[in-house]
Amino acid sequence: MREDELYSVLQAVDDGVQTIHISGQPGVGKSTFLEDLENELSEWYRTRVLYVREGNTPTTLSQDLLYEARDAVWTLSALINKATGVSGGLSPVSGGVSTDDRARHLRKLASLSESVNGYKRLIFFVDDVHKLDEPDVTRDFLRELSSTLGENVHLITAGRLSFDDADYIAHLETFSREETANYLQEEYPDVDDETIDGVYEKLDGHPYYLGLLREAAGDDSTFEIPQEDTRDFIERAYLDSMSEAEEEFIRKTAGLAELDEDICSAVLDDVSRTQARRTLDSLSTKAVVQELGRSEDTGDRLFKVHDLFQEFLYEQLDNPEKLHQAAFQYYAERLYEEVDGSEAPMLEGFVYGLLGNAHLQEIYDGDPEVEQLREEVDLLEFEPHERLQFMFGYAPYAPTPEDQSATLLALELDDYTEWIRSLEPEDGGEELKFEFVGVLFDLMRATVRPNTDVEFEDSSVEIYESTLQRVENFEFVAFFDEDEQDTAQIIPDMLLLCVHVSAHRDLEEDERDGEHLSAAYDVLEKYGLNQVAVEGVVDNCQELAEEYDAGEQAEEMIESQMDEFLGQFDQDDTTRNTLIRIQSDLYSEMIEVANSAFAAMISESDRLLDFIHKCGDSLEQADNPFFVAAWYSFAAHIYRMFAPNSDAAKELEEAAKHYAEVRKEYEEELDNPIYDIEDFEVHDVDFPDLVNEIAESDGDHQLTE
Template sequence: MPRIREDEFYSVLQAVDDGVQTVHISGQPGVGKSMFLEELEEELSEWYRTRVLYVREGNTPTTLSQDLLIEARDAVGTLSALINKATGMSVGISPASAGVSTDDRARHLRKLASLSESVNEYKRLIFFVDDVHKLDEPEVTRDFLRELSSTLGENVQLITAGRLSFDDADYTVHLETFSREETANYLQEEYPDVDDETIEGVYEKLDGHPYYLGLLREAAGDDSTFEIPKEDTRDFIERAYLNSMSEAEEVFIRKSAGLVELDEDICSAVLDDVSRTQARRTLDSLSTKAVVQELGRSEDTGDRVFKVHDLFQEFLYEQLDNPEKLHRAAFQYYAERLYDEVEGSEAPMLEGFVYGLLGNAHLQEIYDGDPEVEQFREEVDRLEFEPHERLQFMFGYAPYAPTPEDQSATLLALELDDYTEWIRGLEPEDDGEELKFEFVGVLFDLMRATVRSNTDVEFEDSSVDIYESTLQRVEDFDFVAFFDEDEQDAAQIIPDMLRLCVHVSAHRDIEEGERDGEHLTAAYDVLERYGLNRVAVEGVIDNCRELAEEYEAGEQAEEMIEGQMEEFFGQFDQDDATRNTLIRMQSDLYSEMMELANSAFTAMISESDRLLEFIHECGDSLEQADNPFFAAAWYSFAAHVYRMFAPNADSTRELEEAAQHYAEVRMEYEEELDNPIYEIEEFEVYDMDFPDLMNEIAGSDGDPRLTE
């Protein structure tokens, strides 16, 4: 129960009880809006379902709308949330925007409107949103609040707080600094014997500002009286507050004030001569003081995570001798942690998200905004990674690197150029190692040519130049001997597949008006060597295109996965989501994605008539190929997928029989060959080797078994 502002507090409670749908609380910084909101939530949570959201720098009306949708799903229960699951969010590159747009916001709000209709009047839902002024310019924010208010169902209420006014709310409260009476009540609560002259002096100097009153009270310690300084009181309080700390605490807080977050790990990493133990003890001590706010506790380690209060941070930041050094050290800390996470990861982009986002915040402080691509690369130079380590780091970080205008493709292209040049600069010890270096170089040539098509930069070597030189390298080097000296015919498929990849990529990347069909014809010529003609391939492509136009299971699966990604983005900005909690969420998200993929595959297979029709249509197209192997492999692949997700279905046995039939036809075909590359006797319909990721999806905790 608040000791002051009781009139405003009870008036809001009464408004909510009367069914007022929107309430807005305004006031200047440090006036106590957040505390007022917290006290309201604590009181109202006894009677209503409540959800609290905090707007952070970089959030937009769109990100808030998706956060609200996430919280609404959680509040209304599993059944309603599943019905309303797909959000249509398109996760992009920038962590600030999460790739969302105004259209995404409209979809979120439509779904929020639908979902909020299911809220029961006997257990109404109240959203509390703090710091709404951080969303956008005032008028844009007000327009969004109007849009949001019209979206909510009658049993969903919204209470917002921020520095801007919003007169269109059904009920508004403007918090001023404390009156003289409120100032007296505040001081007398702590110091019962405080005299009127002191109260008058405090009120005159601080204008009843709640935040500075709190600092003054802490700086005064246990004294029942205190002198009012003649100099600027706010500056005095800030200095006196530091003087109330131990020398070690003051040094610690001055040096760490510019960090995005404070915990024992990062403080010990970026501050000289501070151990983890010292950092933990100092943070525990500072947590009792108003200058430091606790953000939450890690669910994994139990560590507490803090930040310096916004109003105090500016004062401390001005005292830093070298803020750039602090931010650079913090970036290096997060970058190294990111590398540890993405090393060997099957999903480096996902694993690197949390540390990348935190590292970005410090880079943007160094450059007063997004660094240019070359500036970012110079920062990575300081990490002194080995070439292979650096490239692995970039694959995990580049999609989230804070470069302007979405230049992550340019960043990767430059990194791939450097890495390829490094490989070709190595001195091989023998012919075998030379072939190894060349083969790896060809693969990276293909990658860097493909990335170039997504950039606006004019490179010295264009994609076309790289494709041409790559084809020449495939001709010049004996990759057949490198892969298999004893089985030359079988190993011939390696350079042929390299040629195929180059021709297909070149055909795709060359501008439409510049295509003459040369690369496409060359790609088909490669396939003809193995008995797969153009008619068969184009038949399969046409079938796939037709299925994509009418069958949305793939899109639905993508939306479900994106919905989980959206929840992850939304959770990042909550006060109780510490870095360690977010890392745990990454692991949970990966598991959820596997289960969702499992469900998507199972759902697709359950609609067996159309999917089976598609499989047989593709099989009919592949039957037109000279080589029966491709039809056998296609049916074996389809049968294996069905066996993983629907082992007892009749269609599974049907596809296995088709695979076996074409395997027998292939045996007859082999009799006419002098030296077949692949003998069908080695072909096992019942034992196809799938990538580990596919097996992980099928083996996820979801139920992949359909009833017969």
């Protein structure tokens, strides 16, 4: 219906116009027009489409654009390789990472867009830009963004606001009387002028409602214009035009933030994934349902009910709480699947946590109390270990008031520890394992307590005291053969060390008398690691941390990104794709921060090497040479990873070999060494490998299980 506008925009792009803006009122067809443009241009250009969601910010959009630009020019994998050092070596840091996030994203985008070749130019399509911020703020950002892009990158935006500074502007109006007639005559050639006049008068040529009216009319060749409000009539008549199954389906799912075959089959009784997919395919041909593309995590097609129709349908729900409860359960189970076995559960589960939160907040009309949240989790029927794993991934961003995630986790740890204590061991091996695990969870319970704002029956101090008593009273070594009992003493010793260090840390400054710290050093002394050596290493680490604030930068970046995650989620208008993309970009940004810090230390007067040798000098003061040998072996491993051919890596390897020989002499005086230095290989031993070797060095018992 808008061929003139379409061809004029296509011609503008062909002429090299860099910024184009499409404006118009809600439902006038801006998104459809943008889709038509992308379909026409994608054959000749690289195209990327972005949708601005409620709560997005200019910073969010600049980050999304950066991600899409990286993907478009095939540099994302190269970036990750560079950041992790896989491709060999690092480049010095060229600019800080502590500047304003948006400025940082735009600076990277500017650099990246300069590499786009003219023979295959890149076009960004950005829909609903009016949702970014206040109109003036959004216009300022669009000007800033336009000035950032290289000459072979185009920006085509659409939204309800005007933007006169764009190089080319296309404003979409509602259909004229003639366009309304053409629209109806395409489907109904015999429609008479009186009917066309009536439709035009009632609907003002509004494209969205014209589409609904045409679909609701079915095969009729004429329209009977109702006397009541036409739009309400259309919404009801549209449902009448559906099959009974489609109407039931759409009524019961209209309150969902997104629709795909998985979640629809999860929240609807007796609807399989196949049935859900077929129904969604059928509904996608009608104006009420919009397709949003494919999910980046599952590959399924994603849909949503059109904004102008969703409220009407949602009001028809008999039991909206049931829908939201089922949706929360679905996303909670997906979150568990993500965090199960994940090394970074907070990142892996965050997207599904957000989606689940929206439905949970609908149930309680705001943030649920901790006990209400736990009752919802009860319905998931997790096994105790599954539930705790789920909570570790979910508690940090569960929608509890006043940041009660620590309270939530403390209660869950209490329940899990009680369950552990209730188990009946089948043999001595299980008894040892249950006691070991029980002590670890007592330790976690105590550690979480200070961050909560509730009174527990047992405080963290009381838990530490009782845990120390348990370790002292339980005969850990009795489960081992007599000739292994000296070595097995490492189990209670390491538990005691952890408890004393945690207790000292959690005590208030005025409550610390040094007793726990002294006890911790007494444990270390048994293994030849004295207080002077430990404090020397700690002091060196603190000095290095003060020089390089990468840790603070990473923390600030994560907090900023989490705020953006939360800000951009709106239950009426979102998909998980944007969240997944930003989650992936956050991971890349974190790698870049680590890369920058390490590159700086390597490039700035051998600062890292100096730090390594200072720590080595401190550890050399320990009675047991093993620790300094392991330290230099670990350092050599790091240098080989990032700078494999450097003289420093060879220097550190030689130091590790030297102290391994010193350790051999030390071992000659030991009756039963825990770790035999003969097994020590400098070229492949790092701390995780070392732990594994110790665990496997004592036959079937595996002391560190």
